[in-house]
Amino acid sequence: MSGGGYYSKCSVSRPVEWVKGKTVGSGSFGSVHLAMNKATGGLFVVKSAESEAGLQFLESEAEILESLDSPHVVKCIGKEMCGGGKKLNLFIEYMAGGSLADVTEQFGGKLDEMVIRLYxxxxxxxxxxxxxNGIVHSDLKCRNVLLSSLGDVKLADFGCSKRVKQHSAAGIAGSPLWMAPEMIQGGGLDCASDIWSLGCTIIEMATGNLPWAGKISNPMAAVLRIACSDDRPNFPSHFSQQGLDFLEKCLERDPKKRWTAEQLLHHPFVLDKNLGNNSSFVAAEKYAASSPASVLDKSIFPETDYSDESSSDEEDEDEEDSPVPKPSGNRFFPFSMLCENKIGVSEQQLRFGEQWSGSEEEWITVRTS
Incomplete structure (x- = not known):
């Protein structure tokens, strides 16, 4: 299939003629395909949407990406409107390494702590x-972080991203197991919510499991527990004290006390000893906090995959064989809308957790405007 139509102004050369390749992903907005620039032979990715909701989210992602220029964010190559304005193609640079979720799965189900520090x-x-730049990603997780073959790490999937000054508390979207408590409660959009999601993403990398794995019986239980309890996801039992302290700073339930990205960049956990300054790791012994890995007693839910401080020695070993869901396109809703019964899902959908077997397609996809 060749492209045609009109294009936006973008940060790198955009394809004039291109051919669509195999499907490499999909989401609630539409599909993702590998594509080739016929003039250069270069590869890129095309995200396509045709539904009204899909067009809205893809246009939002295009607007955000076109305004960004960072080596740590995927680059927009162009966009194309066709079909009389009923279909949008968004062209994005190709990251050959895939997502962090793919890499974690391909390298034994969990990553070494040194690699986690670098990522x-x-x-x-x-x-x-x-x-x-006043932008909140709102959907940070391993599946939305991409790698090049050389190890470059870039943030991707900006369909849920918002500009803080232009957005109210209503209509927040994201993936429930990574969402900060204040987001589910409908407490407004803030950069601190991305930091909570970062903590959840680190747990993904360290365990190969989703945050809250073993603590949550079904997706609706997840929403209730994240929003209404004082709990946090269990921290990886094998993590260093530096890693545990870093997670404490990310997964602070009070967003006002949560560390910022700027502050976390000075934490010993992300100061690479191979960069020629070992003093930061020597000083880390004085820096590391002695706070517990979890704020509550052992979960009442079965098959806990990582232990908290109250667990016995036998329970401290991560259970690698437990079934774990890996949703990708799951956008969710403010907790207040659940309470007000305004989300428009059926009773059967709300009870689908009873047969929750771990497939990413089994998550309810809900977005609010």
Whole structure:
């Protein structure tokens, strides 16, 4: 299939003629395909949407990406409106390494802590850039962080992203297991919510499981627990004290006390000892906090995949074989809308957690305007 239509102004050369390749992903907005620039042979990715809701979110992502220029954010190559304005194609640079979720799965189901440190620092640099420009990503997770074959890390999927000054509390979207408590409660959009999601993303990398795995019986239970309890996801039992302290700073339930991306960039956890300054790691012994890995007693839910401080020695070992869901396109809703019964889902959908087997397609996809 060749492209045609009109294009936007973008940061790198956009294709004039292109051919669509195989599907590499999909979401609630539409599809994602590998594509080739016929003039250069270069590869890129095309995200396409035809539904009214899909067009809205893809146009929002295009508007955000076109305004950004950072080595830590995927670059927009162009966009094309066709079909009489009923279909939008968004062209984005190709990241050959895939997502962090793909890499974690391909390398044994969990990543070494040193690699996590390196990736976390790159993610923080991307978040710092976004936040300095008044943008909240709103859907940070391993599946939305991409890698090049050389290890470059870039933030992707800006369909849920918002500009802080132009957005109210209503209509927030994101992925529930990564969302900060104040977001689910409908408390408004703030950069601090991305930091909570970063903590959840680190747990993904360290365990190969989703945040809240073993603590949550179904998606609706997840919403209630995140919004209404004082709990946090269990921290990886094998993490260093630096790593645990870093997670404490990310997963502080009070957003006003949560560290910023700028502050976290100075944390010993993301200061690479291979960069020639070992003093930061020597000083880390004095810096590391002695706070517990979890604020509540052992979960009442079965098959806990990582333990908290109250667990026994036998429970401290991560259970690698437990089934874990891996949703990708799951956008959710403010908790207040759940209470007011305004989300427009059926009773059967709300009870679907009873047969929750771990497939990413089994998550309810809900977005609000």
């Amino acid at each position: 976390t620092r790159e993610i923080l640099l991307g978040l710092k850039y976004l936040h300095e």
